[in-house]
Amino acid sequence: MTTNYRLLDINQFPSYKVFATVFTDVKNTDEIKSHLIKGDRQYDFAFINAENILSFEQLYSALYKALLDDTNDRKKSKTLHTELIFDLAPQKNIMECLNKFGISSHSSNLLVIKIIKSQQNYITDPQEEEKVPVWEDVFDQLNQNIDGEVVSLNDETFKNFANLNTIKKNFKLGNTFTENTDKLNRQLISVTQLKGI
Amino acid sequence: MSKEIIAAAQSHLHGVDLQLISQGAEALVFKTNTHPYLPTYIKPSDIQNTTNYIIKYRPFKPYRHPVLDKQLTKSRTASEAKLLSRLYTLGVPAPKLIATDAPNGIIWMECLGYDLENNGGVSSLKNWLWMLEKQFEQEQDPEKKRHNIALGDEVKSVMELVGKAVGHLHLQDIVHGDLTSSNIILVKDEENNNQPTLIDFGLSSYSSLVEDKSVDLYVLERALTSTHPMYSQQYNDWLLDGYEQVHRENKAMKKHAEIVRRLKDVRMRGRKRSMLG
Numbered sequence: 113m114t115t116n117y118r119l120l121d122i123n124q125f126p127s128y129k130v131f132a133t134v135f136t137d138v139k140n141t142d143e144i145k146s147h148l149i150k151g152d153r154q155y156d157f158a159f160i161n162a163e164n165i166l167s168f169e170q171l172y173s174a175l176y177k178a179l180l181d182d183t184n185d186r187k188k189s190k191t192l193h194t195e196l197i198f199d200l201a202p203q204k205n206i207m208e209c210l211n212k213f214g215i216s217s218h219s220s221n222l223l224v225i226k227i228i229k230s231q232q233n234y235i236t237d238p239q240e241e242e243k244v245p246v247w248e249d250v251f252d253q254l255n256q257n258i259d260g261e262v263v264s265l266n267d268e269t270f271k272n273f274a275n276l277n278t279i280k281k282n283f284k285l286g287n288t289f290t291e292n293t294d295k296l297n298r299q300l301i302s303v304t305q306l307k308g309i
Numbered sequence: 310m311s312k313e314i315i316a317a318a319q320s321h322l323h324g325v326d327l328q329l330i331s332q333g334a335e336a337l338v339f340k341t342n343t344h345p346y347l348p349t350y351i352k353p354s355d356i357q358n359t360t361n362y363i364i365k366y367r368p369f370k371p372y373r374h375p376v377l378d379k380q381l382t383k384s385r386t387a388s389e390a391k392l393l394s395r396l397y398t399l400g401v402p403a404p405k406l407i408a409t410d411a412p413n414g415i416i417w418m419e420c421l422g423y424d425l426e427n428n429g430g431v432s433s434l435k436n437w438l439w440m441l442e443k444q445f446e447q448e449q450d451p452e453k454k455r456h457n458i459a460l461g462d463e464v465k466s467v468m469e470l471v472g473k474a475v476g477h478l479h480l481q482d483i484v485h486g487d488l489t490s491s492n493i494i495l496v497k498d499e500e501n502n503n504q505p506t507l508i509d510f511g512l513s514s515y516s517s518l519v520e521d522k523s524v525d526l527y528v529l530e531r532a533l534t535s536t537h538p539m540y541s542q543q544y545n546d547w548l549l550d551g552y553e554q555v556h557r558e559n560k561a562m563k564k565h566a567e568i569v570r571r572l573k574d575v576r577m578r579g580r581k582r583s584m585l586g
Contacts (some may be wrong), residue, residue: 123344169351169353172351176346294354295354298355298397299398301407302397306387306394306406306409309390309391
């Protein structure tokens with residue numbers, strides 16, 4: 113397995129497969145966004161502005177929330193990918209969440225996620241196997257469409273790309289903002305866990 | 310009955326090990342080794358105990374109308390989770406929020422406390438005081454017997470800290486609603502000192518009323534009287550000292566005077582103001 117991407121597991125939701133990768137110095141964000149708006153199948157991913165993400169834990173927290181709401185049939189947006197972005201953000205308006213936390217003209221560091229739900233739970237059906245994509249191919253395709261450089265995904269990557277000013281502004285933290293990233297991280301996780309309840 | 314409830318909890322928690330640690334009228338509390346969403350190699354930030362977590366589960370109440378039950382479960386779970394998050398930003402010691410599944414009545418939070426020596430149980434204020442009281446009673450050495458460990462300096466400082474914790478909460482216009490010595494957990498700080506932390510905010514609410522704050526203090530006072538009858542007077546005096554201190558530090562002595570004055574009234578009449586119910 114290469115380090116170009118990672119596959120994440122959420123213990124409680126074994127029927128979902130999550131693919132994650134990060135690109136830096138992305139130059140064609142507007143192009144990606146226009147494909148995304150057109151609903152191009154090749155762009156069926158969650159494109160997240162990495163400036164808003166402080167840690168792996170924060171990403172996992174939002175994945176959990178999105179999968180939980182999908183399981184409970186309580187998704188607020190159309191797809192799992194938009195739901196993930198929506199759950200990262202504190203705003204109630206979905207468009208506002210997508211603009212601030214998704215892809216935009218000035219987001220050059222992109223976290224890219226793909227979530228796949230297999231129809232049958234826990235049972236490995238040979239026919240199911242075919243529906244699960246070859247992740248290597250998924251990555252290659254993505255890599256062709258993104259004019260940027262792939263970096264390996266770990267907690268350090270998140271820390272490097274996170275922008276505390278953007279976080280303070282987008283999460284509307286005001287005087288509850290703290291430079292202590294451990295404490296800040298917990299606040300961001302709470303925002304996700306309390307989203308929409 | 311209990312078995313069915315645990316099975317219901319398990320059905321919402323796929324692959325999570327559950328160890329029942331307490332069951333009340335409102336909710337069940339489980340301990341687990343599983344984090345709701347993190348793989349074991351990622352440690353959650355600002356959480357001391359990363360091997361155990363607490364799951365609070367509000368089960369379906371068959372005596373309620375199903376629609377009403379859903380609403381109540383969801384709103385109570387949500388408000389408790391929101392409060393935990395608010396206490397964290399305020400810097401009031403309380404369990405930290407890890408995950409919420411409000412429609413199913415589930416909150417995941419930090420697991421606090423440690424196990425007391427000689428099978429004394431979890432380090433709740435109640436168990437800790439009981440342990441010290443028992444130690445003193447069983448003490449044979451006349452030299453040591455001269456000083457009662459259950460009324461020693463450490464107990465004094467812990468009780469003052471409890472008073473401060475309650476005071477902090479009240480200064481933010483939050484009332485706990487169910488203060489007892491088992492809803493106070495001792496946590497070891499960096500210097501290995503016992504720091505009390507309030508837990509179980511299931512009955513908490515926002516209130517700026519003097520009455521509600523006095524009742525909070527009264528409920529705790531009564532809980533101490535019934536669980537530690539020999540020493541409750543002294544414990545409560547220390548506690549109120551701490552409560553006063555924190556009001557003085559925050560220049561809220563006027564509020565403090567009102568609450569203490571009302572506490573005397575509450576003692577005379579009990580916690581229910583109206584004669585109904």
